[in-house]
Amino acid sequence: MNPLKIVDKFILKVEEFILSYAIIIIALMVVGKALSRALFTYTPPFADEVSQIAIVVATFMGISYAARKGRHISMSAFYDLAPFKVRKILAIFIPLVTAIVLFVLTYFSALYVYDVYESGRVTSALQMPSYYLYIFIPIGFLLGGIQFLRNMWINIKHRDEVYLGTDAKDYNDQEKEEIHEGTHL
Template identity: 85%
Template sequence: MKVFKAVDKIILKIEEFILSYAVIIIALMVVGKALSRALFSYSPPFADEVSQIAIVVATFMGISYAARKGRHISMSAFYDLAPFKVRKFLSILIPFGTAAVLFVLAYYSSLYVQDVYESGRVTSALEMPAYYLYIFIPIGFLLGGIQFLRNMWINITNRDEVYLGTDVKDYNDEDTNDLEGTHL
C-alpha cells in the first residue's frame, strides 16, 4: 500500500507540474503574441501552435487532477437534495460510469495517436511530429479513469461519508453545528 501511495504522490506532483507550466505557457504565448503584434506588427508563427499544444495538455492532463480534487464539473441539483443513502449510491455509480467512458475514450484516442504516428504528419510551424500533441489525450483519459475508480473505491470503503474526490468530502456532509446559535 505504501508503494501505491508513493506512486500516487509522484503522479500528483507530475500533474501539478504539467498543469502549472501549461497554463504559464498559454499565458506567455497569448500575451507575447498580442504584444509582438502591437509593438512590432509581427506575430511569431509558432505562438498559436505552442498555445494549442499547451491547451490540449492542460485540458486532458487536468481530468485526473480535477477528479482527484473533486473539482470536476457536475450537475448536482438533484444530488444535493438527495438523502445520504442516495448520494452514497450515486457516489459509487457515477465514478464507475465515468471511468468506463474515460477508458473507452482512452482506447479510441490511443488508436488515433497510433494512426497519426504511422502517418508521419508534422505540425506546420514547429514541424514536430503531430503525435506529440495528441499523446496527452489518451494519457489524460487513462489517468482520469483510474482516478474515478479510486473515487468509487473510497466511497465503497468509507461507509459513513461521501467523497467527491479521494481526499475531498462531500460538502453536503459538512458539519453545520457552527451555524447553530447564529441569528441573522
C-alpha cells in the same frame, strides 16, 4: 510508506507541474503574441502551435487532477437534494460509469494517436511530429479513469461519508460537520 501512496504522490506532483507550466505557457504565448503584434506588427509563427499544445495538455491532464480534487463539472441539483443513502449510491455508481467511459475514450484516442504517428504528419510551424500534440489525450483519459475508480473505491471504503474526490468530501457533509462542530464550542 505504502508503495501505491508513493506512486500516487508522484503522479499528483507530475500533474501539478504539468498543469502549472501549461497554464503559464498559454498565458505567455497569448500575451506575447498580442504584444508582439502591437509593438512590432509581427507575430511569431510558432505561438499558435505552442498555445494549442499547452491547451490540449492542460485540458486532458487536468481530468485526473480535477477528479482527485472533486472539482470536475457535475450536474448536482438532484444529488444535492437527495438523502444520504441516495448520494452514497450515486457517489459509487457515477464514478464507475465515468471511469468506464474514460477507458473507452482512452482506447479510441490511443488508436487515433497511433494513426497520426503512422501518417508521419508534422506540425506546420515547429515541424515536430503531430502525435506529440495528441499523446496527452489518451494519457489524460487513462489517468482520469483510474482516478474515478479511486473515487468509487473511497466511497465504498468509507461507508459513513460521501467523497466527491479522493481528496474532497461532499460539501453537504462538510457543512453538517461544521455546524455540528460549532455547537460543541
